[in-house]
Amino acid sequence: MSQQGERRVPLASEMPMLGLGTWQNDDPDTCADTVETALNEGYRHIDTAQAYGNEEAVGRGIEAADVDREDVFLATKVWIDNLAYDDVLSTTEASLDKLGVDYVDLLYVHWPSRAYDPEETLRAFDELVDAGKVERIGISNFLPEQVDEAIDHADAPIFANQVELHPLLPQEELRAHCADRDVEVVAYSPLARGEVFNVPEITEIAEKHGVSEAQVSLAWLREKGVTAIPKATGEAHVLDNLASVDLDLDDEDVAAIDAIDRTDRQVDPSFSPW
Secondary structure: OHHHHHHOEHHHHHHHHEEEOOOOOOOHHHHHHHHHHHHHHHOOOOEHHHHHHHHHHHHHHHHHHOOOOOEEEEEEEEEEEHOHHHHHHHHHHHHHHHHHOOOEEEEEEEOOOOOOOOHHHHHHHHHHHHEEEEEEEEEEEEOOOHHHHHHHOOOEEEEEEEEEEOEOOOOOOHHHHHHHHOOOOEOOOOOOHHHHHHHHHHHHHHHHHHHOHHHHHHHHHHHHOOOEEEEEOHHHHHHHHHHHOOOOOOHHHHHHHHOOOOOOOOOOOOOOOO
């Protein structure tokens, strides 16, 4: 087991800036094994959601890893059908049971959609914080005006906004707004679901440094102050993503990625707010 990652993964506030995403990691054994491997190799941030259907497997991986629970930053999300006040409370309890934990470090509103009501939903989130079952509350897929609305309705600080963010969807306006409101930004699909491997500018930088395109993209996000949670299902990918914390891009590299003239949103459901 490597302990390097534990020492070297930088923090954004109290949150490790590189985490393991588990979206579409549907096979329970693969998911549990990946979480266990990631934690044993140095990851300390694990991200899941009610809608992923893998909270139990994630919990098994955390339990099996040679890492204390209090050293793991664990996040999950309440699905859009469960955002009424009573449903937030009951389904979060169910999530804790599945994960096998007494609390989560961060609980997100998964989307501002369907059953979401800022006043009632966030009242339930605040109650979970007061009960010690949630350390921090977050939002996901929120536009700037919805970020402001959430801040206005929640008693607890809005800790983070998790959104799709990568070199092909840099989200400059949203990042700036969150920075102004003291809200961390977490990037899901930080590799654009593999599309970053097909971007010549990123490949050129990867070859220059002798690293993968994935590492370049993750290092670019870190340069922007963004926490990334790439999915990985095998040890090789887990370790490759982790190695991104050792990559320092120079100003020329960052400028080249910033100048990429291509937009490619990967996640765009019918219930999205944009």
